[in-house]
Amino acid sequence: MAKNQYPHCARCPRVVCFLMVKADEELPLEEAPAFCPMKLMPEILARATAEYDKPEVREFARLASVQEFECYEFLPEGRRTKIPRVEELIQFAHKCGYKRLGLAFCAGLANEARILTDVLENKGFEVVSVRCKVGATPKERIGIREEEKIRGPGWLETMCNPIVQAEVLNHEKVDLAIMLGLCMGHDTLFIQYCRVPMTVLAVKDRVFGHNPLAALYLAGSPYYDRLMAKTTRPEGFEPPTLGSEV
């Protein structure tokens, strides 16, 4: 890999990996920028792509692409989207032959979890669900101080426990785990410990109705342009030492 070069697809001026050409034509990959991962690390691309030679991986990827295709309809006036993510989830789970789904949800989205459970059960799935507060472990267990409690000092506040959520769903051998609204970082731990196939229905965004992209759509507007403002780390901020296992 070239020194000081790293993949930068988000700033690619050419996107030769996705040009509109006929099936019998070749993509001009040599025109990719120097920071293109295809140029920087061809061995990694070859090794990763070889994973699709495994029949089960190939089939899973194929079904995912079929699902992607089915989310559009092709009308005389053009291509139109037609399936929201929750229906995609149902369709994809059926395609994969999944019967038993696992729901790891945030206590703050308990109502949504109930509705989703009804929806999925009505579509023929069995739903195992685990709330983030499972374990009823006080936050002191992970070193949270009184003044860092959301309920305020003096209250018993149980911690979000994404590792237990993951291990319960692993133990239940669900066919597919679904994350619903886990907090930032708690979701990271859930993903790290989850050993069954996993997808995300929604991530938590307390301000934007669990639609974090709303912030990006507003970043160019005067109402939220502070998001784009260049800032530095607050003075005196000492980053903690995190082990490689986190």
Ligand code: SF4
């Ligand atoms: S893979 Fe290469 S060509 Fe495609 S977007 Fe990334 S940098 Fe651009």
